[in-house]
Amino acid sequence: MSTKTTAIVTGASSGIGLAIAEKLHAEGYHVINWDLRAPAETHPNIRHVFCDVSSEEAVQKAVKESGDNIGVLVNNSGLQSMSPIAEFPLEKWNQLIGVMLTGTFLCTKSVIPSMKARKAGRIINISSVHGKLASPFKSAYVAAKHGVLGFAKVAAIELAPDSITVNTICPGFVDTPLMRNQVKSQMELNNLSEQEVLDRVFLKDSHIKQLTSPSQVADMVAFLCSKSASTITGEAYNISGGWGMGL
Numbered sequence: 333m334s335t336k337t338t339a340i341v342t343g344a345s346s347g348i349g350l351a352i353a354e355k356l357h358a359e360g361y362h363v364i365n366w367d368l369r370a371p372a373e374t375h376p377n378i379r380h381v382f383c384d385v386s387s388e389e390a391v392q393k394a395v396k397e398s399g400d401n402i403g404v405l406v407n408n409s410g411l412q413s414m415s416p417i418a419e420f421p422l423e424k425w426n427q428l429i430g431v432m433l434t435g436t437f438l439c440t441k442s443v444i445p446s447m448k449a450r451k452a453g454r455i456i457n458i459s460s461v462h463g464k465l466a467s468p469f470k471s472a473y474v475a476a477k478h479g480v481l482g483f484a485k486v487a488a489i490e491l492a493p494d495s496i497t498v499n500t501i502c503p504g505f506v507d508t509p510l511m512r513n514q515v516k517s518q519m520e521l522n523n524l525s526e527q528e529v530l531d532r533v534f535l536k537d538s539h540i541k542q543l544t545s546p547s548q549v550a551d552m553v554a555f556l557c558s559k560s561a562s563t564i565t566g567e568a569y570n571i572s573g574g575w576g577m578g579l
């Protein structure tokens with residue numbers, strides 16, 4: 333097992349998680365990706381452990397396989413499903429809450445012994461601007477992402493005596509497969525071009541009319557892991573082109 337500090341990133345087989353994993357590797361961490369899906373390409377520097385973060389058994393197994401040198405956890409796994417509340421399938425509701433809210437709880441719980449033993453740790457959750465405001469048809473997503481913010485504040489208070497910080501990042505729209513799938517649905521639904529969907533739907537409320545890149549989110553994670561951020565805890569930062577301004 334490596335003597336480097338271990339950083340766990342959940343959902344790092346794709347999108348924002350992959351960018352975070354690459355950034356933390358560049359920062360000198362031994363990076364482990366807990367994802368139920370294997371990455372499209374094996375990454376030489378990022379170890380993949382199969383894990384469904386919504387299952388306590390799977391998370392316990394993954395944490396055992398990850399050693400006892402865990403100093404960073406990034407709760408990033410996520411998925412989207414849209415439907416009016418009256419038609420929202422319970423199975424989908426349970427899946428979204430299970431991965432994004434229960435998964436954040438289970439992964440956080442699993443790394444506490446390692447971080448307490450080190451008397452140090454950084455936990456960073458990837459919520460969303462939808463953790464602070466709402467859009468129609470995203471009830472499970474919005475509920476899960478709001479829940480993450482509440483959970484993070486409790487964790488920040490409980491873990492502060494052991495110098496473990498807990499912070500949350502709330503992106504607006506980030507250019508990833510999850511986001512591009514939503515663009516495709518809107519193109520089909522409203523018979524619009526990709527640019528029209530971006531302008532009229534996704535970037536409508538942003539003041540900087542630009543998608544955020546996964547690496548920009550990764551850079552903020554790296555900052556929150558740095559010495560400079562040792563007294564920042566219980567906070568939630570937007571990266572949203574001003575969409576979430578004032579929240």
Ligand SMILES: NC(=O)c1ccc[n+]([C@@H]2O[C@H](COP(=O)([O-])OP(=O)(O)OC[C@H]3O[C@@H](n4cnc5c(N)ncnc54)[C@H](O)[C@@H]3O)[C@@H](O)[C@H]2O)c1
Nearest residue numbers: 343346347348368369384385409410460505506508510511
């Ligand atoms: N892309 C955006 O615009 C955007 C905006 C705000 C917040 N976010 C959040 O950022 C995070 C990453 O999203 P992304 O856009 O990179 O999506 P993505 O689909 O590219 O990546 C999500 C990853 O989560 C993994 N995952 C799903 N279910 C899992 C489970 N049960 N256990 C373990 N891993 C699981 C997937 O396999 C995938 O690798 C999500 O939490 C998402 O809600 C994304």
